[in-house]
Amino acid sequence: MTHRDEFSSLSTGTDYEQLASRFRPIFARIAEGAVERERTRTLPHEQIKWLKEAGFGAVRVPVEHGGAGASLPQLFALLIELAAADSNLPQALRGHFAFVEDRLNAPAGEQRDVWFKRFVAGETFGNAWTEVGDVKIGDVITLVSPKDGRWVLNGRKYYSTGSIFADWIDVYARRADTGADVIAAVRTAQPGVTQFDDWDGFGQRTTGSGTSVFEDAVVEAEDVIDFSTRFKYQTAFYQLVHLATLAGIARAAEREVARHVAGRKRIFSTGNAPLARLDPQIQQVVGEISAQAYAAAAIAVRAAEPAQRAYLARFGGDEAAEKAANIDAEIESAQGQVVIADLVLRATADLFDALGASSASERLALDRHWRNARTVATHNPLVYKARIVGDWSINGTEPPYVWQIGGSPAASK
Structure with a gap:
């Protein structure tokens, strides 16, 4: 296959409104039960099933393979809409879309086509990369090993987001025979x-981010993938999902605060109008939340553009252009993270200024927006991302494409 032939079969984008119209009725159904799932900590198994059956997990798969051929900015725009319905769902599907992206970047061939067929059939992935406890930074305890003529996986992962809903799990592991890092x-x-x-976090409670245990779990030989081949802009991609989730949270907060203000009958004697919805100060608060939600969504979609360029450059045969696109993907996703986190945390806190003390009722669960935003914003520490951006701006230092967390060697001294 020539570069031109391969390029013509890539996911370069589609009619967004036509694509989104397929899923908006499902998003609306998902939103209907979001508060109740939050209050009862009910995992969204049924809601994930709706999305799978509608082909949501295959929107990035090329059209010629049965997918929608969506671009990355279009994928993240869809995730913003889904997050506005229930912010737990984009995060639960984060590992799935990352594995899809990795297969999109894989060389053309029979094995890649097998994965595309699985995605189009509705099969989804969860994520299991993080180990907790007595594991030093840089170490990987989870091992994939040859045993009796097959491969088996042994280990324990935490933060295995979305895995409880999934058909497959994307597991970061180490080969016992060679010591090479792999994806199983x-x-x-x-x-x-x-x-x-x-998962015991105070936010994003229904993402299925708990523990996965592997005890001689069977892995097919072709499904042990050398980690060095992983798509280059993966860290940016993972962060972009969080940006879309945060933007969707802000959009949901705007929607709910406007609805509650519009229906509010009680007023304060210190107010400025006979109804809350006519009070210019309350209108100002809601307007600021609306602006914050708008800016968050605009930044999230804009920050995805370099990742799309990196994907296309992967097949363009120009290493310099590909490297530049990957750097831009890292830097712009980090820039977006630093700004969006602040915008959304303010929006989800300020909404209470537009309402009375009754807005703190657990029945309304309005606090979920701040709790969920705060939880998402704790991923990939902001201070380090801001420093990486600053180092690039000042010194031209290339950003890291992979980072880890683990026990510090200094802690045992």
């Missing part, structure tokens, strides 16, 4: 995989 694509429907919904 593991089917969940087997005795060697056990999952727990033990």
Whole structure:
């Protein structure tokens, strides 16, 4: 296949309104039960199933392989709309879309086509990369090993977001025989995989971000993928999902505060109008929240453009252009993170200034917007991202494409 032939089969974008119209009725159904799921901590198994059956997990798959051929900015625009319905769902699907993106970047061939067929059939991925406890930074305890003529996976992962809903899990592991870092694509429907919904965070409670345990879980040889081949802009991609989630949270906060103000009958004697909806100060608060939500969404979609360029450059045969696009993807996703986190945290806190003390009622669950935003914003520490951007701006230092977390060697001294 020539570069031109391969390029013509890439996911370069589609009619966004036509694409989004397929899913908006599902997003509306998802939104209807969001507050109740929040109050009861009910995992959205049914809602994930709706999305799978509608082909949501295949929107990035090229059209010629049965997908929608959406660009990355279009994917993240869709995730903003989904997050406005329930912010837990984009995060639960984060690992899925990252694995899809990796396969989109894989060389053309039979194995890639097999994955495309699975995505189009509705099969989804979860994520299991993080190890907690006594693991030093840079170490990987989870091992994939040859045993009795096959490969098996053993280890324990936390923060395995979305895995409890998924058909497969994208597991970061180490080969026991060579010591090489790999991705093991593991089917969940087997005795060697056990999952727990033990995520105890105060926000994003129904993302399925608990523990996954692997005990001689079978992995097919072709599904042990060398980590060095992973798509270059993966860290930017993961962060862009968080940006879309945050933007959707702000949009949901705007929608709910406007609705509650419009229907409010009680007023304060210190107010400025006979109804809250006519009070110019209350209008100002809601207007500022609206502007913050608008800016967050605009930044999130704009920040995805370099990642799309990096994807296209992967097949363009110009290494310099590909490197430049990957740098831009890292820097712009980090710039967006620093700004969006502040915008959305302010919006989700300020909404209470437009309402009375009754807005603190657990029945309304308006606090979920701030809790969810605060939880998402804790991923990938802002201070380090701001420093990386500053180092690039001042010194031209290339940003890191992969980073890890783990125990410090200094802690044992």
